[in-house]
Amino acid sequence: MPQRTEYFHFQPVTTRWHDNDVYGHVNNVTYYSFFDTAVNTYLIETGGLDIHEGEVVGFVVSSACDYFASIAFPDRIEVGLRVGKLGNSSVQYELAVFKEGEEEACAAGRFVHVFVDRASNRPVAIPDRLRAALELLVA
Template identity: 45%
Template sequence: MTDFTPSLNDYPYQVELTTRLEDNDENGYINNVTFYSFFDTAVSRFLQTHCPSIGESTNITTYVVSSQCQYISPASYPEAIFVGVRVAKIGRSSVTYGLSVYAGESQRRVAHGQFVHVYVDKMTDNAVPIPADIKEALASNMEEF
């Protein structure tokens, strides 16, 4: 266990997102399920930027097989949201992303978690090895805390 708390700048890839009024719950805070949407959007943008060949493959897709989020402090609309993305682990057919969500001008850390993709053959729904070019792109964005 470490006492290290990463800042947004510690992540090799960052996304800025805009909150919406409908993201708030009845207490006036961003609803917990919305954080998973932030994770999904950030990972999707990361892949579009660093692994564009995923979309080019007609027979391979990715499935989210695991996700988790730990909440640190509340955030509310209309605060800006910043998501830091790092590749935490690369397996034979899966990749684990580490993510942190920061809010507001001060970019205070409000949540962190993990998101796991498995590479799957579209026809058989069986896990397949991560294609070499994608694995190389993922490895070049790997960060360990």
């Protein structure tokens, strides 16, 4: 089970009432939203990614998640983030969901972004500022 000490950046995320499913815990698909929120907040705030008008955007091309323990609203969570692989135009993020203050992850996942030119949808090199931010998270 992934441990908090294995991650380099943490993004607090608030669970919401509608995240719970009929079984009383956060539905599995919601974890992907947590991952997307953590990564994109980091890319925007630290890497300078302009999601509205920038020439380069990231497309998710692969994703997966493993579940170890349930979370439910109103749990406070933190999503741990690190980079497992940094290529020329792609990056593989490794993420884990932790209940606030807990050392063991409730879930762990990964996804790959390919950065593309917004106009052509063709892969491009990761911009320098964004690459510098991602390099801080390389495992």
